[in-house]
Amino acid sequence: MPELTARAALKREQILDAALEAFLENGYVGASMDQVAATASVSKQTVYKQFADKEHLFRALIVAISDRVEDPFAEIGREVAEADDIDDAVRRLADAFVGGIMTESVQQMRRLVIAEAARFPDLGQEYWNRGFGRVLPTLATCLARLAERGLLDLKDPVIAANHLAGLLLWIPSNRVMFFGRMDANTPEDLARFTEAGVEAFLAAYKKR
Template identity: 65%
Template sequence: MADLTTRAAAKRQQIMDAALAVFLENGYVGASMDQVAALAAVSKQTVYKQFKDKEHLFQSIIDDIGDRVDDPFVELTKDVAETDDVERMIHALAGRFVTTIMDPRVQQIRRLVIGEAARFPDLGRAYWERGFARALVTIADCFARLDERGLLKVEDPQVAANHFAGLLLWIPSNRVMFHGRTDAVSAEELAAFAADGARAFLAAYGTRP
């Protein structure tokens, strides 16, 4: 029985992985259950046995992605409590933030969810809350701790976290979104955007004259 359950779960994941690739390539409207079945190397009947329709399949994929998202900034909270070098800390956080959010796969999924947000508003909101919004809460907590230690001057940590994200992502994320290519920004450019954004943030929120 356990083997059957394991095989069923593996088959379901196989279909979901194939479906994600199809949705990323064709969008929700352009994707078909036939394409999913072909890429997953299963019958269309098998796909419908797991997912009653395309809408249910799409929702299951985005929910699954949200469930597997780990907050990449949690481990930095310990460094915040110990650091005396706020500039190094902010630059390290900026580098981690840009690398994580601008990951090509993350950007592809982000574009897909945004593109279908009007069709699936609850799904879009859930994806936001599980991913980006949760990361902003962690970053805001880091800034609040640095403010308490006198290393930053932050009146509203959540606003500061959003300013931080905007300084880092406005140029590269918009370029990727509007060009429709994840390689629209080079690794060297991303590093420069992270450094420039960190310096701008420190100029606005740092305590040094």
């Protein structure tokens, strides 16, 4: 029985990976269960055994991908919150944030969720809650600690966390969304946008 369970779990992952490819390539409307089955190298019956229909498959995919979103501040947040150099601390936060969000997989999912948000508004909120909704509070806690230590001047850590996120992602992520490809930003572009975002944040929030 455990072997069968493990085999079923593997099939499920194969199907979800194939579904991601199909939905990214053709959108929700254009993707088909036949395409998913072919890409996953399983029968259509196997797909339907795991997922009742295309909507259930799409919903399961978004939830599964959301659960894979890692909090880029989980490891360095506490360490950075105790840093003495505020410029270096914010730059480290920025590098972790951009490195975690400006990946092909995250940007692809962002584009897919946004494209289908009107059709599945609850899934859009679910993706937000499991992604940014989980990451921003961690960042806010870190910024609040830096403020308590007199390095930042801010009234609302959550707003400040959103400001930092916006300053870092507005240009590069929107380029990817509208251009439809990851090479919309060169590594040099990304470094320049990140540094500009850090400088703007420090100009607004650094304790004088």
